[in-house]
Amino acid sequence: MTTADNLTKFLPLYAQVKQLLVQRLIDKTWTPGMGLPSENQLAAELKVSQGTVRKALDEMAAEKLVVRRQGRGTFVAEHTQEQALFHFFRLVDAEDQQKIPESEVLSLEVAEANELEVQRLGINSGDQVTRIERLRRLDGLPVIYEIISVALRLMPNVAEEARLPNSLYGLYQRDYGLSVLKAVERVRAVNASTPETTLLGIKSGTALLEIERTATSLDGQAIELRVSRCHTDKYRYMVELT
Amino acid sequence: MTTADNLTKFLPLYAQVKQLLVQRLIDKTWTPGMGLPSENQLAAELKVSQGTVRKALDEMAAEKLVVRRQGRGTFVAEHTQEQALFHFFRLVDAEDQQKIPESEVLSLEVAEANELEVQRLGINSGDQVTRIERLRRLDGLPVIYEIISVALRLMPNVAEEARLPNSLYGLYQRDYGLSVLKAVERVRAVNASTPETTLLGIKSGTALLEIERTATSLDGQAIELRVSRCHTDKYRYMVELT
DNA sequence: GAGTGGTCTAGACCACAAT
DNA sequence: TTGTGGTCTAGACCACTCT
Structure with missing residues (x-):
């Protein structure tokens, strides 16, 4: 993750990652029901460790923005x-x-x-x-x-x-x-x-x-x-x- | 943490640690306002890593059972x-x-x-x-x-x-x-x-x-x-x- | 078997508070 | 200066899902 990736500095790295991922939900890069890339893929793309991506995704799961399923992946939450x-x-x-x-x-x-x-x-x-x-x-x-x-x-x-x-x-x-x-x-x-x-x-x-x-x-x-x-x-x- | 420490098995280690810590709140080993031992002390006492204690304490903080203050310690939540x-x-x-x-x-x-x-x-x-x-x-x-x-x-x-x-x-x-x-x-x-x-x-x-x-x-x-x-x-x- | 998230560990460094 | 919690990393192993 380069400095240009995010203008809101002075935030922990995982919080910056979270902001970036939430932005992709807002701009509909990922839409409800869709699967996100795996933790490892996101970590590689953003140049951070898997643990940092995990912390961001865990918070998003706590806010019900995404649903995580062991063995399957992380998915954008959808309304039934x-x-x-x-x-x-x-x-x-x-x-x-x-x-x-x-x-x-x-x-x-x-x-x-x-x-x-x-x-x-x-x-x-x-x-x-x-x-x-x-x-x-x-x-x-x-x-x-x-x-x-x-x-x-x-x-x-x-x-x-x-x-x-x-x-x-x-x-x-x-x-x-x-x-x-x-x-x-x-x-x-x-x-x-x-x-x-x-x-x-x-x-x-x-x-x-x-x-x-x-x-x-x-x-x-x-x-x-x-x-x-x-x-x-x-x-x-x-x-x-x- | 030995097997005898907790009878509710099949729980992740951090969840067992959390149960044990919560029990100490219920039985008033630690009372409102009191400071808990540090993460390292608890980890040593329970024979788990500091990260595992951290995850238990983080969940307890999310449930407002304890308050964590950087540089000071972890305290039992109290009502004002x-x-x-x-x-x-x-x-x-x-x-x-x-x-x-x-x-x-x-x-x-x-x-x-x-x-x-x-x-x-x-x-x-x-x-x-x-x-x-x-x-x-x-x-x-x-x-x-x-x-x-x-x-x-x-x-x-x-x-x-x-x-x-x-x-x-x-x-x-x-x-x-x-x-x-x-x-x-x-x-x-x-x-x-x-x-x-x-x-x-x-x-x-x-x-x-x-x-x-x-x-x-x-x-x-x-x-x-x-x-x-x-x-x-x-x-x-x-x-x-x- | 391959890939995913879930757990656990160990260690490094940082920010903050007290002494 | 010391000790605390906060962040970040890297790697190992496990449980689950799919093919």
């Missing part, structure tokens, strides 16, 4: 339906069992971004967004009403999709090369009004859990804003703090 | 007021700034455990608990009403404390050697009734965020149950998913 749902969907039943929802699309529109969408998606005032309105069921009962917003510029053809999958994150990755790797959720309690009262079959004023999620990609770019209102009489939002 | 509050208190204001609450104790009693306390604290039906009822303020305004329950057997003298600190986790550690290292929070939305309406100055039926937290120690023992009802008109419960 189940992974994305289990990873980001945090509602559990009374026995702490994670539940996976079904989804029904209620409406789909392209419109000018509102103030929250501008702020969270990092777009300009006046930009357009695609908005998806969904009702989600757990154990067959309607529990969640949510509105999903994505920037039209980032994903031009979402509204033309014939059939939207239950987990949209696989679609973002497959059709637009956008991998949701991080998310921030801001949660509060709100009193139900229309349309939740009708859709969820509850009285006006019933307390609902509102989850506002901003999902971002590897390089910190906002991919999706999602505001979900959940009826939490039978379910809980569970978080583990460590 | 600020650390515990910042780590477990997740309410933020509109600018995503983490807020630290003041606390006012409303009542303190010893009583027979209810069903939830029995379940969450892993105690027997009929066992006694100490219950603390608190009102917490953010920016001077009452925002949280909470009830904290701890097993009387585990912490016999909490009710005799002259003055309970804002963060109880430091007290648990100092007076009873119980370090809260993990917590599970189950969150739902509820409609306010007494006494929250009076204490928080809100109308009956206002949606409140209810956070039920079970805090556990290193060996998985439940230390505390806490049910907090939060007025989330000005604040959000924020979680980062990675």
Whole structure:
């Protein structure tokens, strides 16, 4: 590894190697599911020891950017339906069992971004967004009403999709090369009004859990804003703090 | 490290070393704030290489069991007021700034455990608990009403404390050697009734965020149950998913 | 059998903190 | 100056996967 390889100096060598490898994920030199070169190949290419490459890859594996499999190789992490749902969907039943929802699309529109969408998606005032309105069921009962917003510029053809999958994150990755790797959720309690009262079959004023999620990609770019209102009489939002 | 050192075989050496070191934290051979022997001393004692000890200690540092300081040594992690509050208190204001609450104790009693306390604290039906009822303020305004329950057997003298600190986790550690290292929070939305309406100055039926937290120690023992009802008109419960 | 990641070791050098 | 953890290297051997 020459001095010109990396302008951010004063970093340990393994951290520089990691930055370089992460950059190749960002610029899509390596795409989800693809196998990376072996540790020895990378070490030879970058002129560092195998141990240094290993430390970089181990950190990337800890951050779930890559998956390492003994005897097979190192692969770029990819989203499957189940992974994305289990990873980001945090509602559990009374026995702490994670539940996976079904989804029904209620409406789909392209419109000018509102103030929250501008702020969270990092777009300009006046930009357009695609908005998806969904009702989600757990154990067959309607529990969640949510509105999903994505920037039209980032994903031009979402509204033309014939059939939207239950987990949209696989679609973002497959059709637009956008991998949701991080998310921030801001949660509060709100009193139900229309349309939740009708859709969820509850009285006006019933307390609902509102989850506002901003999902971002590897390089910190906002991919999706999602505001979900959940009826939490039978379910809980569970978080583990460590 | 001889074969008799550890009965759980078929584990990598560094994992066995880690288990052994963690055991010394559990049995309080090393207590919070105390410095551990150096990597070389541990390596010599356990008859493994320094690199193997290093890998064990690095994992323990990642789990925040120990703190490593270059040039000084490795120390058992300890709770300070600020650390515990910042780590477990997740309410933020509109600018995503983490807020630290003041606390006012409303009542303190010893009583027979209810069903939830029995379940969450892993105690027997009929066992006694100490219950603390608190009102917490953010920016001077009452925002949280909470009830904290701890097993009387585990912490016999909490009710005799002259003055309970804002963060109880430091007290648990100092007076009873119980370090809260993990917590599970189950969150739902509820409609306010007494006494929250009076204490928080809100109308009956206002949606409140209810956070039920079970805090556990290193060996998985439940230390505390806490049910907090939060007025989330000005604040959000924020979680980062990675 | 060949190639991969996983473990373990040994040694060198560096950055930092205490004395 | 001494001792600590942090980085980097090189090499050996193991466990697993594929062909």
